[in-house]
Amino acid sequence: MLVNIMMLASQDQSNELGITVKKVNDLGLGWVVTQHIITVKRMPQIYEKVMVATEAASYNRYFCYRDFWIKSEAGEELAKMHTVFVLMDQNKRKIARVLPELIEPYASDYTKKIERLPDPGKIVTTAQVRNKKYQVRFMDIDSNQHVNNAHYFDWMMDVLPADFLLTHLLTKMNIKYKQEVHYGDVVASDAQISGDVKTVHRIKTDKGLCCTAECSWVKHN
């Protein structure tokens, strides 16, 4: 929900700037997330009012970098997120060059530099792997005709044991999307818990690896 709300803020900004989903789709394109790096200092509490801020920070020929912040009413930073977007050609299902008319309204900085963000840790095949399978639901699909990024969290969290989820809070997450998942696909969600309260995750379909993630947690009661 935290990520959904942040993504909605970027959608609101895009609408205000006239870069609607319809306008992007009419060009045969769609904005797609390839990576989120999330840091949570404190989760918003029930009935708490928060502020959501976002800025299209910079871009190069293929990648657009955006930052998000969630702040308390007093201005305390509760969470932040750094996200990599690409434009996907909706027919070829491949990354397209960033079109000037779709990026200029955001007034973000052009840079030749491609960010080198850390990759999520990998599952160690020798240790115990938790696994569940999920069938993609109709409501998981978004305007890009594939599973929306937010639904990968459901699969990744649900495979962890209930007693772990009840006693741990997420502090960091690095999630990288490699391949689309479609309506009708069955995904395998694999996870491994390591002693330093980290979890590593992998989402696969019969077409191969689709997504990897690494989470850091703190114990609470």
Added chain:
Amino acid sequence: MLVNIMMLASQDQSNELGITVKKVNDLGLGWVVTQHIITVKRMPQIYEKVMVATEAASYNRYFCYRDFWIKSEAGEELAKMHTVFVLMDQNKRKIARVLPELIEPYASDYTKKIERLPDPGKIVTTAQVRNKKYQVRFMDIDSNQHVNNAHYFDWMMDVLPADFLLTHLLTKMNIKYKQEVHYGDVVASDAQISGDVKTVHRIKTDKGLCCTAECSWVKHN
């Protein structure tokens, strides 16, 4: 989401009256929905502001009846819902008598009458039945330690074909909850589409029938 928002309005009212979930849980009880009858005149549109209203209408020894309305800013009624609540004993997992201290703050009418609400239509075993199976997820569970009512909609809608969901709008739904579903259960969601654009639904676990529903739809493009 529509039902979630209405249920949240009733939770807000309960909090304002001091009948919090914690207070009810501390008595070993929980409010549980046994039936919703929903009528939708027009679904709220994206970015539309709506008003959600609710009233605890009446109650008898075991059943509490509550009404909900969703209205446009101009006061047009968009949707309404009539809901039956019972108090469940959290240990015995059985219906308990309505406690005076939990119902009096709502100032609803006491009545001896038990409402005779229509039952949802049944699946006809001779016609084609659509079926999918779903494993209950950790996030489906609510403060009553069972699947929250809203998640049954996901299972019931997802079993319908994508081209039906893309071309039809829900106008009415009658859903009746018979038995709890728990974390770890696998549910079978059965559905049948009839020619007069009605669908009938059934949710079963290996403990038997848990929920039935009947939906009316209109075609759109």
